Amino acid sequence: MAHSHNMNPTIILTGGLGLLGSATAQYLSKHGLHVLVIDIAAECGFESENISYIQFDLTQIEKYDSLVNSVRGKTKNLKGIINNAAFNPKVEDNSISVGKFEDLILSDWRKEVNLNLTAPIFLIQSLLPIFNTSDGENCKIVNVISTYGLVPPNQDVYKGLAEIQGQEIYKPISYPVTKAGLAMATKYLAVYLGERGFNVNGIAPGGIENNQPQVFIDAYAALTPMKRMAKVEEMMETFYLLCTKGSNYINGQIIAVDGGWTSW
16 A cells, blocks of 8 residues: 555645644645645654655755655655744744834844745755646646734734733744745745646634633634634645635635634
């Protein structure tokens, strides 16, 4: 069975071990795709013959040649890539760096720009030559944006958390700015690669419920037309659509799956 994926289309998924990444890997692998996860951890932890794993630090952009060689060893039928890896300061883990613009540190900024924006662009560039463009089926590039790549964070969402933690909390500027840059890279590459049979699109998830403090969940829900946060499984069919032939004439779009957050 080890060679079965050579027949199934392979979708590379970066950052495949987080909440959204792992759910996506499992969903796509159950729906006829071979998912090649790239993440920084030593162990993958997935139990599926349709999921392969490469350990790699995506911030090591000058080493992408060796990553491409690893990918070649795992698939002969690369049909898609989902750029999901990103630094995103999490509300859940109390390590959010308070985030005030006045306190922005250049080294943190560079780290986030490198992983969130530079890495996906150069990863696409590095992998373009090994996509299977000869089978008559479109190739797919999917960039994970965020509602915060479309509209700036509403900092009021964090006020209740700040009271609990006894310090001001802001969503820092680097995350939305890098995601907005990735949204424009998506549109640029949709135009550049469209005539070659590539569909290049983005998905912009709203906030996904993941054991955040209730005060945050309530504040987020209040600002969403559907009055709740997302469930991770509500992202899955959009990922599947953007990776398969149903999206063959969707190009250059950022689809917000956000309960209407960006509508008002």
